[in-house]
Amino acid sequence: MTDILEQIAAYKREDVAARKRARPFAEIESEALVAGMPRGFTAALRKRAEPGRPALIAEVKKASPSKGLIRADFDPPALARAYEGGGAACLSILTDGPSFQGDDAYLVAARAAVALPCLRKDFLVDPWQVAESRTLGADCVLIILSMVDDGLAADLLAEAGRFGMDALIETHDDAEMARAASLGGELIGVNNRSLRTFEVDLTTTARMAHLAPPNALLVAESGIFTPADVAAVAEAGASAILVGESLMRQADVEAATEALLEPVSR
Numbered sequence: 001m002t003d004i005l006e007q008i009a010a011y012k013r014e015d016v017a018a019r020k021r022a023r024p025f026a027e028i029e030s031e032a033l034v035a036g037m038p039r040g041f042t043a044a045l046r047k048r049a050e051p052g053r054p055a056l057i058a059e060v061k062k063a064s065p066s067k068g069l070i071r072a073d074f075d076p077p078a079l080a081r082a083y084e085g086g087g088a089a090c091l092s093i094l095t096d097g098p099s100f101q102g103d104d105a106y107l108v109a110a111r112a113a114v115a116l117p118c119l120r121k122d123f124l125v126d127p128w129q130v131a132e133s134r135t136l137g138a139d140c141v142l143i144i145l146s147m148v149d150d151g152l153a154a155d156l157l158a159e160a161g162r163f164g165m166d167a168l169i170e171t172h173d174d175a176e177m178a179r180a181a182s183l184g185g186e187l188i189g190v191n192n193r194s195l196r197t198f199e200v201d202l203t204t205t206a207r208m209a210h211l212a213p214p215n216a217l218l219v220a221e222s223g224i225f226t227p228a229d230v231a232a233v234a235e236a237g238a239s240a241i242l243v244g245e246s247l248m249r250q251a252d253v254e255a256a257t258e259a260l261l262e263p264v265s266r
């Protein structure tokens, strides 16, 4: 059975092959090396995180394979400014077209509108994409362990480091957390949503947090809707949260961002 991850990996490999033909590695690499200073992504999260109050990575997300269209009125620079004003520490911008209606231009435009570090949210299957991400302004890339083997993950991580970028290593089960730890990941995410079944379970973070290396910064990803959800993953050990849908569905994104980060009294 081919699940969605395999489908995505297949079209990404084709897409990257085409992009590479247009811009060989030596060319994209030299562009990446002169693309300016990355904004420290992990550093910004560390600076913002407080005990019981995780730092927010706010996601610019138009649509998803599980939810379809999430936000019709979609203006990446305006959304980026709303997130910044509402207290986000960093942004995540989806650039995958086929599954998420993202675009490379959304990353460029959103980053230009704010001072926040930006994650390029896409599916990496080739180190060439890390260099490309830097040319688009990305300060951080995503490495989804369920899509890559250890050798490729290590190459992607090293490539990010070479360009001064951070990498968010995404896990979904105990075995992947063990792989993230042995890769020496400094920024490790637990996706509460299975990318294979789309099932969301917020307790995934709590079940896996104790396996994260103590020096890593832990990010709880997906399915976070309320200040109580934020408090629950913070209690489980997350120092940062990655939130898209729940904020994208609000008319006033800035106010919703502020409200989500409001501490809950218990």
Ligand SMILES: O=P(O)(O)OC[C@@H](O)[C@@H](O)c1c[nH]c2ccccc12
Binding pocket: 059, 061, 121, 122, 144, 170, 191, 221, 222, 223, 224, 242, 243, 244, 245, 246
């Ligand atoms: O919209 P949500 O449920 O708040 O989730 C955001 C983010 O975690 C999610 O978009 C995501 C996490 N990992 C991914 C990998 C690929 C695509 C998307 C994702």
